[in-house]
Amino acid sequence: MSRNGRSFYIPLMPKVSAAHRERRRRQILDAALACFLRKGLHETSMQDIFGESGLSAGAVYRYFPSKDELIKAITAETSAAMNATFVPLITQDPPAPLPAVIAAIGPRIAELAREGGPLRLAPQAWALVLSEPGLGDHARETMAMLRDLWIAYAARLAETGALPPGTDHVAVGKTMFALMHGFLLQTVVLGDITPDELATGVGALPRPDLRAARG
Structure with a gap:
């Protein structure tokens, strides 16, 4: 792509496969289940689930908003x-x-x-x-x-x-x-x-x- 005679490159975000999305979803659900069983549904926080899954808040919320x-x-x-x-x-x-x-x-x-x-x-x-x-x-x-x-x-x-x-x-x-x-x-x-x-x-x-x- 060029502008004013100059070429520049826009990096593309890598595509995420369906298999990867399912693995990530499974990782989050397994972490949530472990937390719920250990602390209970009421006492478990999203912070607990972030820590259990080893994922960032953004990564978890991308799959489950709450x-x-x-x-x-x-x-x-x-x-x-x-x-x-x-x-x-x-x-x-x-x-x-x-x-x-x-x-x-x-x-x-x-x-x-x-x-x-x-x-x-x-x-x-x-x-x-x-x-x-x-x-x-x-x-x-x-x-x-x-x-x-x-x-x-x-x-x-x-x-x-x-x-x-x-x-x-x-x-x-x-x-x-x-x-x-x-x-x-x-x-x-x-x-x-x-x-x-x-x-x-x-x-x-x-x-x-x-x-x-x-x-």
Whole structure:
């Protein structure tokens, strides 16, 4: 490029690849998760996350403009990880029976709720519904979306005859959702329940004689 007969060079900023952006995003999310687990959602500051990630404030804010956005991103990733296990089971034809679903979901919850796992933040996230209007709405919407999947699963069980005629599938879905949250809470708070115990307990619950119900 020239001006008034003189040539000059304008350096170009190097292009950042999608892979680099994803690595940097992952670096920030991992740092935020470590801070949240160590100090809690409320007590963690963005300065903590800058220090944990080893990145400047500008580098972090380029990806996540606030702590709230980091919390939402971790929540979304965790929900997606759960759905990747659950959704194929409930959308197959016919839907997987409840024992098979529990056998798959229990270990996945335990894995994500292990020491350092994102599901260990779940009780704190639930509390946001009561104390933080903005994040509380996000937590409520996420919980409702997950519960709707269980209700949809119960509806499919009813449609395929796996539940007695006239069963309130909404009540069944809400109850199964509550069961999963109870397992998660015991895993995180008490630490003395295993996926095998969950599967054994569900398998031992009394079930109606479907043949009699249909007859």
